[in-house]
Amino acid sequence: MPSERELARLRWQCRRGMLELDEILLTYLERHYATAAAAEQAAFRCLLGEEDPQLQRWLLLDERPADARLHALVERLRRLTPTD
Amino acid sequence: MTLARRRFDALIIGAGGAGLNAALQLADSDFRVAVVSKVFPTRSHTVAAQGGVNAALANVLPDNWHWHMFDTVKGSDWLGDQDAIEYMCREAIPTVYELEHAGVPFSRLDNGKIYQRAFGGQSQNFGGPQAARTCAAADRTGHAILHTLYQQNLRARTHFFDEYFAIDLIRDDEGAILGALVLEIENGEPLLIEAKATVLATGGCGQVFRTTSNAHINTGDGMAMALRAGIPLMDMEFFQFHPTGIAGKGMLITEGVRGEGGYLINKDGERFMERYAPNAKDLASRDVVSRAIVTEVKEGRGCGPNGDHVLLKLDHLGEEIINQRLPGIRETGRIFAGVDAAKEPLPVFPTAHYAMGGIPTDRFGRVLVPHGTGEEVVPGLYAAGECACVSVHGANRLGGNSLLDILVFGRAAGLDLREQLGRHHRPLDEASVEQAMARLNRWDRKGDGPTVRELRDAFRKAMEDHAGVFRTEEIMSEGLEQLRALREELDAVCLRDHSRIFNTARIEALELENLVDCGMAIAVSALARRESRGAHSRPDYPERDDVNWMKHTLYFREGDRLDYKPVHTRPLTVESFPPKERVY
Incomplete structure (x- = not known):
């Protein structure tokens, strides 16, 4: 399980310049990150290092990351719904 | 414990387009510049401005800065200051070329010139055919500009304090601003940054409403810091909603x-x-x-x-x-x-979507307060971008003018500051430092009061219901009582987590205080303005009233007091555009 401090640090990394990214990243962090496999957690930390327009193109438009681990995570994030 | 202290020539709070463009003018002149940002700079809300930036380059259709000026005055429903608008529309052209030279990858026409697209509210020849005035870098203009300015600041050796949260301005008995108390989010340690001049460039406050297009970071931090320093906010009742x-x-x-x-x-x-x-x-x-x-x-x-x-x-x-x-x-x-x-x-x-109001400034970015029958500059304080009100948007902002505002007036503040930084640092006022520390330490209080989230949700809902799109005397009066009651409750709010390391709950509590201050400014200003103009719509006062209300509102935090000041109807070099009905 990630520590409270790690979660707090990641929560701040989810603060972005666009509301859509704030909501998608925070929803995943708060509801799914703690129970995700270690590889997916690592992919999420890696995703947070990307620039906002890139994240927007992956999460809301038609582009997908070339990296297989990021690709799988992006697909999962795109399937989030308000009731997740 | 001793409070850590650093000294710079200039302190910029906020690392969006306005802050970074102000910083760049100074760093390029070898001044020591600090930029404080609560998030990594290229994650500022400027990245959400994807449409583009207006400048009358005439690359696609005939254009002229004077036509741009007319459209902006009309768009503002004649509440914008025509001297500032003339300055912005003239300066738009060299500002865009400066960005081009700094490396912003603008989209191009076949002839190599910057591509320009048409937006609503743009006209040729003072209300004639559609103009094409908006320069874009594909669909990511804001990010392209922000990224370029950030890189240029790194080259110029601007000192970045990333993930630091600004608590309050430090000032002396004469009202001069001496810097700010900030907090390093990672370790929870306060830091005092002394500066000969401080620029507030903290963006908007859209998070004050429950339903907003603004990112979570837009909590009106700079606006609220100004209010707590005794400076009014101007025209806060004018808030643009997207349907x-x-x-x-x-x-x-x-x-x-x-x-x-x-x-x-x-x-x-x-x-x-x-x-x-x-x-x-x-x-x-x-x-x-x-x-x-x-x-x-x-x-x-x-x-x-x-x-x-x-x-x-x-x-x-x-x-x-x-x-x-x-x-x-x-x-x-x-x-x-x-x-x-x-x-x-x-x-x-x-x-x-967008706050037209903010910290009152002149066209050099200098913050103004009423003095006698006129105004005076607050020594050592500037503001630019959405947190400021210069006022170029008046009662309603045109598309493509928000990026322009942050770039032109961020640059103007930086250029004016270059002339002001020769003097020495003023002596620090320890009483003001203690006051800022008290604001921070208040959140060490323990107890079972309401949580930050509960109060924030209630406040934002009340703002949406009572100070949002639909504004009648009855709805707003009732709302103001609710908002005041919630403001009283703020004192009872306690944190459950008192750790220092990456305590984001404490940051959210400080942001809530800022939201409450901004929300009160909006609600009080909106209730008083008994007319409909631009984004401020009153079904009970459906007409624009130029006789009584062609004036700027000033809201003071102490006692929720209001004052007013005249609109600058006289431009710098051209004839004034007299008020007309705003029809498209």
Whole structure:
């Protein structure tokens, strides 16, 4: 399980310049990150290092990351719904 | 414990386009410049400005800065200051070329010149045919500009304090600003940054409303710091709402959906815009559509179990057209509303988008306060961008003018500062430092009061219901009492987590205080203005009233006091544009 401090640090990394990214990243962090496999957690930390327009193109438009681990995570994030 | 201290020539708070452009002018002149940002700089809200930046380059159609000026004065519903607007429209041209030379990858025409697109509200020849004035870098203009300015600042050796949160301004007995107390988020340690001059460039405060298109970071931090330093906020009642945000969430659904044939319906399936705007229908102006949606909800024709939104129907357009012409709409609907827009209508409600008001400044970015029958400059304090009110947007901002505002006036503040930084640092005022520390230490208090989240949710809901799109005397008076009661409750709010390391709950508490201050400024200013002008719409006072209300509002935190000051109707070099009816 990630520590409270790690979660707090990641929560701040989810603060972005666009509301859509704030909501998608925070929803995943708060509801799914703690129970995700270690590889997916690592992919999420890696995703947070990307620039906002890139994240927007992956999460809301038609582009997908070339990296297989990021690709799988992006697909999962795109399937989030308000009731997740 | 001793408070850590650093000294710089200039302190910039906020690392969006305004802050970074101010910093660059100074760092390039070898001044020691500190930029404090609560998030990594290229994650500032400037990245969300994707449309472009206006400048009368005349690359696509004939254009002239004077026509741009006319459109901006008209767009402002004659509340904008015409000297500042003339300055902005003239300076737009060298500002865009400066960005081009700094490396912003603007989209190009075949002849190599910067591509310019047409936006609403742009005209040739003072209200004539459509103009094409908006320079864009594909669909990521804001990010391209921000990234370039950040890189240029790194080259110029600007010192960045990333993930530091500004607590309060430090000032002396004469009101001069001496720097700010900031907090390193990672370790919870305060740091005092002394500076000969401080620039507030902290962006907007859209998070004050429950439904907003603004990122979570837009909590009005600089505006509230100014208020606590005794400086008023100007024209805060003017807040631009976009009619179609995802209900309860706020993400923008572009006007392009209605442009392609999408339309709004109420719970009876009625195309209600036909009643409110028989000609333009769903393509009526933003304020008309926003008010119509709220009226439908208030009169019991809203949709959903709580009847609190309307529906935007576009499934009849077909999957192919939606996928081709409206990229991202289906994903936005699915993720945030749980609805596939190609199969079902989207739940929508007006979303708070842009604050026209802010910290009063002149066209050099210098912060102004009333003095006698006039105004005086606050020594050592500047403001630029959405947190400032210069005022170029007046009662309503035009598309493409927000990036322009932050760039022109961020640059102007930096240029003016270059002339002011020769002097020595003023002596530090320890009483002011203690006051700022007290604001921080207040959150060490323990107890079982309401949580930050509870109070924030209640405050934002009250703002939406009582100071949002639909503003009557009765609704706003009732709301003001609620907001005041919630402000009283703020004192009882306690944190459950008192650790120092990455305690984001403490940051959110400090942000809540800022939101409450900004919200009160909006609600008090809006209740007092008994006319309809631009984004401020009063069904009980439906007309613009130039005799009594062609003036700027000033809100002071102490006692929720209001004052007013005249609009600058005289431009710098050209004839004034006299008020007319604003029709398009």
